Amino acid sequence: MRNAYALPDWNTLAAYGDDELPLLDTALLIARDEYPQLDPRAYADALHDYANALRPTLAGDIDLPAKLTAINRYLFDELGFAGNNTQYDDPRNSYLNEVLDRKLGIPISLAVVQIELTRRLGLPLDGVSFPGHFLVRLPVDDGILVMDPFNKGRPVSAEELKERASPHLGGHAPDDTQLLEILAPATHRVILARMLRNLKGLYLERNxxxxxxxxxxxxxxxxxxxxxxxxxxxxxxxxxxxxxxxxxxxxxxxxxxxxxxxxxxxxxxxxxxxxxxxxxx
Incomplete structure (x- = not known):
């Protein structure tokens, strides 16, 4: 018989450090409010199985970008995870159990799946709380590789990032220093709070x-x-x-x-x- 899979207690979360908050488990805790019967172990096991399926592919002397390309190919092409373009405002896109069941999400929920899978494989993938559209980043030898989980993990150039940020900065494109500040890794607390704010905004629109x-x-x-x-x-x-x-x-x-x-x-x-x-x- 398996041991019970316990999610955190809401009343303890404020005491955690910003990156000590368990990302997957707290995202599932958010989902349990809407889906009280969800089995958190099933979703943790699913990510574990995905990582085990990928591990042989990543063996050998290949660099980080090549490993991430293989992970993204598996996640987005083979498994079929995708951005929900037709029903972007569906709250199910923000509940991680639904994202893993339906393989549909918005940038931040797909990023959580991508981060959790990639970290299980030893790659230091982080979220980026980019204005308007959540992204992920991976440190590489000559800087950072920024990717868009809503579009199958497609790399995003510095020029495109500046263009994307401009409408959120009064129409002014950030310089290189400002862009690096915007691309700072998002803590788990920042990610989870942004997921909740997205949901709150959807429910406000619906009264x-x-x-x-x-x-x-x-x-x-x-x-x-x-x-x-x-x-x-x-x-x-x-x-x-x-x-x-x-x-x-x-x-x-x-x-x-x-x-x-x-x-x-x-x-x-x-x-x-x-x-x-x-x-x-």
């Missing part, structure tokens, strides 16, 4: 306040120092009729960011909920 509250709550568990998560959970609580929670979270937000751009609007909401009786326990 799915229960899931907005849940994803904001999980963001607070992972990164309690991000005031926007307290604001968003407070606004969701307000919509759900949980007035006490809304008051506490909005007050926390305004105390943490007294000069926020939306300070006046949030103060008005706080005054409103302070005079409202709670509908929920």
């Amino acid at each position: 799915d306040w229960e899931r907005v509250a849940r994803t904001a709550d999980r963001l607070i568990k992972i990164a309690p120092d991000a005031p926007e998560s307290w604001r968003d959970r407070g606004l969701a609580y307000r919509e759900l009729g949980y007035v006490k929670g809304a008051r506490e979270d909005l007050a926390h937000y305004l105390q943490a960011l007294p000069n926020a751009e939306d300070e006046e609007a949030m103060r008005a909401v706080l005054i409103e909920v302070s005079g409202t009786r709670s509908r929920l326990n």
Whole structure:
């Protein structure tokens, strides 16, 4: 009989170092909120099996880029992992169990699969929290190799990276120094928080306040120092009729960011909920 596969406890995550957070297990923990019956061992075993299938291919004296090319060929061509171009905003693209089951995802969820598989094979692949589109990077002899997991791990040139970054920098292309800063490795905490923010954004667009509250709550568990998560959970609580929670979270937000751009609007909401009786326990 196999030992139980235990995922982390949400209440312990803030105490982990930024890269001590287990990437796969915490991504599955996020998914378990939506899929309470998921078997985390099955997904860990799937990645283990993928690595075992690849290992003989990578034996011998081949360099890192060649190894990564073989991994990407297996992951994207043989197994069929792909970016979901037709239903990009489907929340299933952000839940790692669904990504591994359906072999469809968005850049960040495909990057997590690629990172987890590649690291099992001894390659130092990292995520890059690039503006607009998550990427991955591998150190090589003459610098770094940057790849796009949404497009089968295609390498991305420095010129293309500058062009991609430009709309997020007021239309100005970054210089080489700025680009290197943008391409810094993303910690596990940054990756997991970005996955949760993506989900929160999707649920905000749908006015799915229960899931907005849940994803904001999980963001607070992972990164309690991000005031926007307290604001968003407070606004969701307000919509759900949980007035006490809304008051506490909005007050926390305004105390943490007294000069926020939306300070006046949030103060008005706080005054409103302070005079409202709670509908929920």
